[in-house]
Amino acid sequence: MGASQNRAIYEHFLTQQETQQLLFIHRALAVNGYRPHVRSLTLFDVVLAEPRLLPPLVHVRQLVLDAVEEHFDKPCQVFVEHTSLISWGPGASIGWHHDSNREYLAQRHFSAVLYLNSSNADFSGGTFCFQSGRGPLRIQPSAGMLLLYTADASNVHQVEPVTAGERATLTMWFTLEQEHQEDKKVSAAAAAAAAGALSKLAGSKLPTLSFDSLYGFWSPFFVHI
Ligand SMILES: O=C(O)CCC(=O)C(=O)O
Numbered sequence: 751m752g753a754s755q756n757r758a759i760y761e762h763f764l765t766q767q768e769t770q771q772l773l774f775i776h777r778a779l780a781v782n783g784y785r786p787h788v789r790s791l792t793l794f795d796v797v798l799a800e801p802r803l804l805p806p807l808v809h810v811r812q813l814v815l816d817a818v819e820e821h822f823d824k825p826c827q828v829f830v831e832h833t834s835l836i837s838w839g840p841g842a843s844i845g846w847h848h849d850s851n852r853e854y855l856a857q858r859h860f861s862a863v864l865y866l867n868s869s870n871a872d873f874s875g876g877t878f879c880f881q882s883g884r885g886p887l888r889i890q891p892s893a894g895m896l897l898l899y900t901a902d903a904s905n906v907h908q909v910e911p912v913t914a915g916e917r918a919t920l921t922m923w924f925t926l927e928q929e930h931q932e933d934k935k936v937s938a939a940a941a942a943a944a945a946g947a948l949s950k951l952a953g954s955k956l957p958t959l960s961f962d963s964l965y966g967f968w969s970p971f972f973v974h975i
């Protein structure tokens with residue numbers, strides 16, 4: 751793809767076993783997505799729905815983060831902003847855009863798309879294209895391939911419509927702004943889920959606070975027995 755510093759392709763970034771694991775997680779838990787003909791599963795969803803499936807996803811997420819820091823030469827400066835397993839069914843596509851092209855996406859600095867299956871073998875259509883002066887630069891997804899690019903206007907791209915089968919990716923965005931990192935939101939959700947599970951487990955054995963009067967509200971140790 752040339753010597754461009756703002757993009758990179760790694761052909762066999764994941765093994766077949768690793769791509770299969772991620773496909774399995776997606777199949778098990780994905781929900782109807784944010785766009786027509788798309789199903790998605792965020793890291794957040796996995797934490798809430800089935801935390802036992804987290805380890806393979808978190809492992810690959812870290813590998814991709816390391817690759818981003820290395821390629822863009824930003825050691826220990828990059829944070830994951832969003833992680834999703836996404837599948838695209840027949841009819842799914844996305845027109846020309848860049849990945850920080852909205853005010854609410856301005857914190858996105860780098861993008862990574864890790865392909866979990868292959869065009870022609872597993873689905874038809876779904877070609878990724880970068881806009882370029884000499885006509886679109888077309889990239890055919892293949893299982894295990896990692897595509898990195900900056901989220902700015904130097905990387906305008908589109909995905910042509912999928913015409914058959916299901917195209918699957920792990921799509922991630924990255925930020926240099928710590929306050930936008932995904933980890934904080936995910937660990938807060940995990941803590942809330944764990945607290946919920948704990949209180950369910952304890953059930954009626956926990957004392958209940960008396961809130962039937964303001965007095966009770968101000969005296970939290972006053973409990974019904
Ligand atoms: O799935 C791809 O190849 C790219 C998707 C994309 O451009 C996006 O989600 O912004």
Ligand SMILES: [Fe+2]
Binds near residue numbers: 848907
């Ligand atoms: Fe995009």
